[in-house]
Amino acid sequence: MNSADAFLETLATSGLPPLRGQRQADDDFRADIVTRDLGPLRLAELVTPEGECFRDAQSARATDSELWQIELVTQGRVRAQQGRSTAVLGPTDLVLIDPVRPVRFASTASTHVTMLIPRRSLRLGPDDAARLAGVRIRGDRGPGALVSSLARNMVRSLDGFRADEAERSAAAVIELIAVALSAQLGHSRRPAADETLRTQIVGFIKARLSDRDLTPAKVAAAHHMSVRRLHKLFEDQPLTVAALIRQQRLERCHADLAGTHRTVAAVAASWGFTDPAHFSRLFKSTYGYNAAALISSNRAQMINASTARPAEDGG
Numbered sequence: 440m441n442s443a444d445a446f447l448e449t450l451a452t453s454g455l456p457p458l459r460g461q462r463q464a465d466d467d468f469r470a471d472i473v474t475r476d477l478g479p480l481r482l483a484e485l486v487t488p489e490g491e492c493f494r495d496a497q498s499a500r501a502t503d504s505e506l507w508q509i510e511l512v513t514q515g516r517v518r519a520q521q522g523r524s525t526a527v528l529g530p531t532d533l534v535l536i537d538p539v540r541p542v543r544f545a546s547t548a549s550t551h552v553t554m555l556i557p558r559r560s561l562r563l564g565p566d567d568a569a570r571l572a573g574v575r576i577r578g579d580r581g582p583g584a585l586v587s588s589l590a591r592n593m594v595r596s597l598d599g600f601r602a603d604e605a606e607r608s609a610a611a612v613i614e615l616i617a618v619a620l621s622a623q624l625g626h627s628r629r630p631a632a633d634e635t636l637r638t639q640i641v642g643f644i645k646a647r648l649s650d651r652d653l654t655p656a657k658v659a660a661a662h663h664m665s666v667r668r669l670h671k672l673f674e675d676q677p678l679t680v681a682a683l684i685r686q687q688r689l690e691r692c693h694a695d696l697a698g699t700h701r702t703v704a705a706v707a708a709s710w711g712f713t714d715p716a717h718f719s720r721l722f723k724s725t726y727g728y729n730a731a732a733l734i735s736s737n738r739a740q741m742i743n744a745s746t747a748r749p750a751e752d753g754g
Contacts, residue, residue, distance in 0.1 A: 482553070504538075
């Protein structure tokens with residue numbers, strides 16, 4: 440297309456985060472855009488002339504808060520500035536952009552690929568995202584090179600995918616991007632280390648469920664970390680640390696109540712629940728019936744079994 444206004448309009452309707460450009464004479468303007476979807480990924484190849492464009496706080500849309508943006512340069516040079524970081528990108532280089540924060544691009548005539556990724560897929564914490572946004576990721580070595588090589592050819596080779604193939608392929612691409620971002624942070628070994636540490640912490644919790652003072656703070660202190668670090672370690676897990684402690688205690692109580700003559704309060708106390716009324720409410724909301732009903736059912740089964748047992752003389 441040979442009109443700056445037409446290009447920006449096409450950009451806006453493509454699903455990409457909106458940009459504003461400095462006006463250029465249409466007789467000097469040459470641009471193109473090709474978009475494709477791969478499962479939850481949206482990819483766009485853009486051919487743009489020399490110039491500058493920007494996005495301010497007023498330009499951001501509500502839907503942009505659900506996305507991360509990866510920019511890959513394939514030809515030319517691009518300067519991307521976001522926050523306090525400025526990335527000067529040459530061919531193969533990448534940069535992470537937060538679509539809801541102001542950003543400014545300046546480039547030579549260039550070709551680049553934009554990838555939009557659901558935020559929930561990358562699970563970047565706020566601190567890591569702040570460290571990465573606007574920072575150059577080299578595309579000539581390491582995990583960045585794999586992402587760069589793959590993305591360069593993806594936009595024009597995404598035809599013929601079945602829905603399940605697209606979902607699985609997108610998941611693989613997103614995982615590769617996550618590895619590249621982790622490597623940029625210097626955490627390339629962190630996922631395995633975190634998994635090992637989580638396993639140790641879960642074991643610690645299970646061994647100390649009867650401790651009434653078992654709390655996330657105590658778990659963190661025992662592992663020489665802050666409570667914030669502990670919560671971050673479990674942020675992508677099904678349960679928080681507090682919920683994990685509660686679930687494990689409830690499971691132990693349920694097992695004991697099904698085979699004991701002790702009172703509900705005694706069983707609850709033995710597994711760290713100090714408030715019987717709170718325990719009873721929690722038990723019922725979890726299992727759908729009262730804890731006392733489990734004891735009654737167990738006693739009824741024992742009585743029935745006893746009365747059904749034949750006498751010693753066979754009568």
